[in-house]
Amino acid sequence: MAEKKSATDSSYVRFENVQKSYDGEVLVVKDLNLDIQKGEFVTMLGPSGSGKSTCLMMLAGFEPATHGEIFLDDRPINTVPPHKRGIGMVFQNYALFPHMTVAENLAFPLEVRGMSRSDQEDRVKQILDMVELSQMADRRPAQLSGGQQQRVAVARSLVFEPDLVLMDEPLGALDKQLREQMQYEIKHIHENLGVTVVYVTHDQTEALTMSDRVAVFEDGVIQQLSTAESLYEDPQNSFVAQFIGENNKLNGTVEKITKGICQVRLPDGTLLHSQQVNVDGVGDKTTMSLRPERIELDPPKGTKNIITGRIEELIYLGDHIRVRMNVAGNDEFIVKVRNRADKRPLKEGQEAKIGWLAEDCKALDYTSQ
Amino acid sequence: MSDTAINTMGNKAQNAAVNNGPLIAADGTPLKQKLAKTTRAMKTRAFLLTMPLVLFIIISFVIPIGQMLHRGFYNPAVSNVMPSFSVAIKDWDETTGELPSEEIFEIFVKDLALAKKNREVGKTVGNMATRINYELPGSRSLFTKSARKAGKITEGPYKEALFALDKKWDNHNLWRTLKRASNDYTISFFLAALDMKYDEAGNITRADELYRIYVPILMKTLLLSALITLLCFLIAYPVAYLLSTLPLATSNLLMILVLLPFWTSLLVRTSAWIAMLQQQGIINNIFVFLGLIGDESRIQMIYNQTGTVISMVHILLPFMILPLYSVMKTIPPSYMRAAKSMGATNTYAFRRVYFPQTIPGIAAGTLLVFILAIGYYITPALVGGSDGLFISNLIADHIKKTLNWSLGSALAAILLVVVMVFYWMYNRLVGVDKLKFG
Known part of the structure; x- marks a missing residue:
């Protein structure tokens, strides 16, 4: 089972006995306990319907937890609306605003925060340099390739310097080669910026390549939470052994x-x-x-x-x-x-x-x- | 793939490069010719398939509209009745202030007598008199009366004889109007439709205050249509949003409610509003029952502008909801979520992210409702009373009752131009290619 850590003050994100049900009949998430340290890259890995995305949505604030409490930096956030949580998020299909240019998309979170226009421009320029898309600032998302859209989406989730970034199967729409390249880019961004990343995927290669720790989900329960190596070498139950690797x-x-x-x-x-x-x-x-x-x-x-x-x-x-x-x-x-x-x-x-x-x-x- | 196959392909590519002329198909004919031949059958079939529709549109749409536009300029009433006179009067110089010459009077009297005698259908003195009466109100009887006696004038001087029949013939303006009307093509009807006329000096001026009716009604039509469009938008937007976000089973039910008016006769729906809104109707009864108003001060909600607006908003609502719905359906919820995750409040996210993406639907809906409303006829006629009338009602009046087809056509042509101007403005502001009807 999951290596249970006592709830220490050092954990940055903490799920405590969290349960979630949509219809009052089936528990999608059953008694979830999870601690994520600051600066960690944790992946929630599991087949579809295992409850991993629901956990992410609860953390982002788009779905309320049916039972239990989620803490962010030791603050209970169950009643905090999504826009006050200050969590960056990358969506499955990027969710780049089609009616805005790349620069406007990137400036959106800054504009919301009331940053002055010149500061916005500086920050957008800086983040565009980071993802190497400086020439694309005035294009619309539809004019970019899948990989470029992906980079903009990542940049947008980071531009307001959140401490926590959630990624919901962000590479799902890319072809294999691009996906591998983006895995490294995201990993490097994580290493350089030191943000905490919670990443959801059903692709085990992705999970094993990028994460510090991987939480394997099945049936609303974390089957095992450990490093990539120990998931493969020391599976704790048949599901994990079967799910990870051959x-x-x-x-x-x-x-x-x-x-x-x-x-x-x-x-x-x-x-x-x-x-x-x-x-x-x-x-x-x-x-x-x-x-x-x-x-x-x-x-x-x-x-x-x-x-x-x-x-x-x-x-x-x-x-x-x-x-x-x-x-x-x-x-x-x-x-x-x-x-x-x-x-x-x-x-x-x-x-x-x-x-x-x-x-x-x-x-x-x-x-x- | 075998090695030989790769070789042949390579050779052909080389040949084409060496030739440098037009590409040749395998049997020696030029490639373009070959291509045209193979697609010809397809093109012919596609053309034949669309033929019935093209014919239908030409016969039932292009020709009538063309005729209508033509009819607004063309009125041969005078030249039909008095062919010789309408040619002769062209020589008269009305600017001198003199009446036409004796010869012209002679031709006029003879033409008048002849027309009275022949009485061809549609070419009677009455037809001509009506035509002149449009521009010179009150002159109709002068023509009909004189025509009856014109046969008795057999010798000159014709001018004095005519004046003897009626003193009103001694009127410079009357002859000027006759000269103008004897021309088959005229802008008089367009002037009338725009509340303008020729004054006695032959200049174009605004009509007398009492006779200005068409422009105010056109303005009112535009204003009420704009109001109806705005109300439709305000009601339809939340409904369309709900339709696009509710679970499928619920939204299907709601959609049936939206479409239900489409399946009921327009007359039934309008009559239902009469039952609802009249002074002894359901809404007034409820107000009286609730004590909001006294029994003697029931509100007049029908047979006026209020009635027209309420029932037209109801009737045109689906035309706003459907385009909005089809656009909203394509906006994934992740956009709003993304905006919120970046710190935007609900209102801010709606204003900056959701709303701008629905603009193509809004554009389509407003354009559709506005244009439909401008040309609406039945509903204003039934519930509009006298002050809730639209320009279409006046057009119908002229076509059916007063039989002044030329004026009706001129009004309709002006309406068409107004609609086209709005369409053009829309294209400039929103871009027609961005419209989404579903």
């Missing part, structure tokens, strides 16, 4: 636990060793998670887990070969085989031995899916 599943029953290593019996009788992460005791059913790149074909003798499977399909990908195998009745079992000169030729239909270390295999909560 994953092989093997279901079995725990027979014995010694020093954090479980012995798990598969339905076909094979005994495997696996690190205990999210199983309580002997006799429990468990789903084991195993990353495809940690599996070795023709493992050396003495490897903790060795099992035989049949090769179903080979996909040549240049740097590696994806091998789909049938292992212990699971024919979606993927093994990544490095492309080496001394590799023996693989054939579909062949039987092959595969093996992995006990530490690379995590015994997690049982899921039938």
